[in-house]
Amino acid sequence: MEIIKIFAMVAGSFVLFGILGIMSGWVDRKVTARIQWRVGPPWWQNFADFIKLTGKETVVPEGANQFLFLVSPVAGIISATVTGAVLLSSTFFNPFKWDLIIIIYLLMIPSVAMVIAGASSGNVLASIGAGRELRLFLSYELPFILALLVPVIKFGTAQVSEIVRFQQIYRINVGYLSGVIAFVIALLAFMGKIGYVPFDVPEAETELAAGTFVEYSGLPLALFKLMKWILLSVGISFFVIYFLGGFANPITGALKYLFVLVLIILIKNTNPRLRTDQVLRFFWGWLTILGLFAILLVLLGY
Amino acid sequence: MKKVIVPIGPYHPLLEEPEYFALYCDGELVVDVEWMAGYNHRGIEKISESKHWDQVTFLIERICGICSTSHPIAYCNAVEDLAKVEIPERAKYIRSIVGELERIHSHLLWVGLAGHFLGYNTVFMWAWKYREPILDIMEMVTGNRNHYAMMKVGGVRRDIEDADIPIIRKILEQLKPKLEMLTGAVLDDPVLAARLKGVGVLTAQDIKEYGALGPVARASGVDIDVRRDSPHAAYGLVEWKVITCKEGDVFAKAVVRLLECFESIKIIEQCLDNLKGKKGEISIDVRNIPPGEGIGHYEAPRGECFHYVRSDGTSRPLRHKIRAPSFMNIPTFKASCIGETVADVTIILAGVDPCYCCTERSAVAYDVSTRKKILDGSDLIKLSHEKTGKIRKQFGIKDK
Numbered sequence: 001m002e003i004i005k006i007f008a009m010v011a012g013s014f015v016l017f018g019i020l021g022i023m024s025g026w027v028d029r030k031v032t033a034r035i036q037w038r039v040g041p042p043w044w045q046n047f048a049d050f051i052k053l054t055g056k057e058t059v060v061p062e063g064a065n066q067f068l069f070l071v072s073p074v075a076g077i078i079s080a081t082v083t084g085a086v087l088l089s090s091t092f093f094n095p096f097k098w099d100l101i102i103i104i105y106l107l108m109i110p111s112v113a114m115v116i117a118g119a120s121s122g123n124v125l126a127s128i129g130a131g132r133e134l135r136l137f138l139s140y141e142l143p144f145i146l147a148l149l150v151p152v153i154k155f156g157t158a159q160v161s162e163i164v165r166f167q168q169i170y171r172i173n174v175g176y177l178s179g180v181i182a183f184v185i186a187l188l189a190f191m192g193k194i195g196y197v198p199f200d201v202p203e204a205e206t207e208l209a210a211g212t213f214v215e216y217s218g219l220p221l222a223l224f225k226l227m228k229w230i231l232l233s234v235g236i237s238f239f240v241i242y243f244l245g246g247f248a249n250p251i252t253g254a255l256k257y258l259f260v261l262v263l264i265i266l267i268k269n270t271n272p273r274l275r276t277d278q279v280l281r282f283f284w285g286w287l288t289i290l291g292l293f294a295i296l297l298v299l300l301g302y
Numbered sequence: 303m304k305k306v307i308v309p310i311g312p313y314h315p316l317l318e319e320p321e322y323f324a325l326y327c328d329g330e331l332v333v334d335v336e337w338m339a340g341y342n343h344r345g346i347e348k349i350s351e352s353k354h355w356d357q358v359t360f361l362i363e364r365i366c367g368i369c370s371t372s373h374p375i376a377y378c379n380a381v382e383d384l385a386k387v388e389i390p391e392r393a394k395y396i397r398s399i400v401g402e403l404e405r406i407h408s409h410l411l412w413v414g415l416a417g418h419f420l421g422y423n424t425v426f427m428w429a430w431k432y433r434e435p436i437l438d439i440m441e442m443v444t445g446n447r448n449h450y451a452m453m454k455v456g457g458v459r460r461d462i463e464d465a466d467i468p469i470i471r472k473i474l475e476q477l478k479p480k481l482e483m484l485t486g487a488v489l490d491d492p493v494l495a496a497r498l499k500g501v502g503v504l505t506a507q508d509i510k511e512y513g514a515l516g517p518v519a520r521a522s523g524v525d526i527d528v529r530r531d532s533p534h535a536a537y538g539l540v541e542w543k544v545i546t547c548k549e550g551d552v553f554a555k556a557v558v559r560l561l562e563c564f565e566s567i568k569i570i571e572q573c574l575d576n577l578k579g580k581k582g583e584i585s586i587d588v589r590n591i592p593p594g595e596g597i598g599h600y601e602a603p604r605g606e607c608f609h610y611v612r613s614d615g616t617s618r619p620l621r622h623k624i625r626a627p628s629f630m631n632i633p634t635f636k637a638s639c640i641g642e643t644v645a646d647v648t649i650i651l652a653g654v655d656p657c658y659c660c661t662e663r664s665a666v667a668y669d670v671s672t673r674k675k676i677l678d679g680s681d682l683i684k685l686s687h688e689k690t691g692k693i694r695k696q697f698g699i700k701d702k
Binding site: 032035036037038124125128131132197198200201204205206207208209269270271272273274275276277278 | 316425497
């Protein structure tokens, strides 16, 4: 029985966050287009792209490690989906202790999958992309965890459902100074995670052609795209739950979701891409110091 | 040390044209750059020798879609130098107007592309949006958005009507605040500055050694501009100044290009003032081209464009030599790219505003592994002779 429940949860997460992610991807494209004086695609464009990609030929390059090449998109999409399932379960159905740690872990796996994808492609551009992804991954993870620690210290628990409950009783996490700082840091680190400008160094279209994904085609590429969309929706939902008080009221919840999404899109469209060393310096320098400062503030009670 | 070749090209999102750069990398650091050209070779010089003097202007417009009036102006200058004719004043102003409009659109195009190469697609779209009214003016004045067919030996083909002048002025007036906004957005952006300042520095010494031209040279503090140094068209008749910068990095190149747009607007407005309410010839008949040689320069948006023609008194050029500015600018990669990271090299490559189809006048085929020449020009001619011989034999044509 238990196993069926888990499967149902994962399948539900896949459908929910998949559709939500694809629609978020469309909002991204549409808002970007409007900022850039273009019209933008119709709402079903990303579905069409995905379906069309799944029907295309899958090419595995000659020099690639076939197993890792094909397994990494699957691993990435499974971990992204399971993150969503854990998030759903811990907020609505079956809260358990320390689920925050599990979410942090699961959110790392898609990045690792992308590193493996690039490294196993047997392409120079892809391997440079993999190296960059690894460096990016190492750089954003530290401030990300520091930022997530702030509410943990504030409320003395690492259980997401508890943090949501405390936010509803007390005040939302962006309602006090250290929480705001933590939210900004976590948002920027998350943009690194999903590879949005200014942190899209691993894919840098005009430098590496597509970086880690340069050799991918057909279904594996579709899976990677879906993984990114799921990661986008899971990540934003996590932000809404963790920093903005959750989805207790569906309408304000949706507005919060849109707010975070549009914030990410605006940052994405008003910045050029940074260099890898600048990304590293930004995350390990500015954001880590800011994160430590936020922790200091929260320890002092601000 | 094991070197990895990172290929930029022959087909790569960075390049609008087929071109191949081999970046020899140690990690992400570029230790050597090799440029392999020849994908765009179309034999323009050879075709030019088979065209009438007047037809050549249409042909050489097709050298490049962006500086498609620079080549005709330089060519007309060369032929007029050869025939020793002076064009009417009105034609001079019109030449300058078309040339400067082209400069604005080319520079805006570069700013957009540079933004795109940095992943800043908003700048890309905005710059190209602002470029659009310039193309509208072009269509109004010349009849085409591109490949204007405006220049001819001895003058220009179409006049600018008095009725059009206020409309042009209005469009330019509307463009100015937009251009100022774009310039501010690009030059004041801290992230762009972090990305571009101190990247791909070319010193004045490098510029002299490589013979780099145009905005690339001016961004390094080398004060050269053919428009001022050897005045032609209307550049000697209007007030304007040459923009220079000292730093020599990609940021300085952006500064020079953006500020040059304002100078171009200034030149156009003065030229329009001089055209308004006046009548006059727009071209003179050049019936015979005497035997001899002629040289023509024009400051194309990318630098000095140079044309050489030789005539034997017939209706066609005996030799037509074209040297586009990118031919001098592209080799500066050797000085600016080595020691930078891959991420910076891409924007440095784009920073000189290279135009490959302008540049390629000949092709040499190498064997990739042994680096030995397989075919060069004389081999290709020999091959072509053999092929012609075969065809003649096949059809039973006897040699005379």
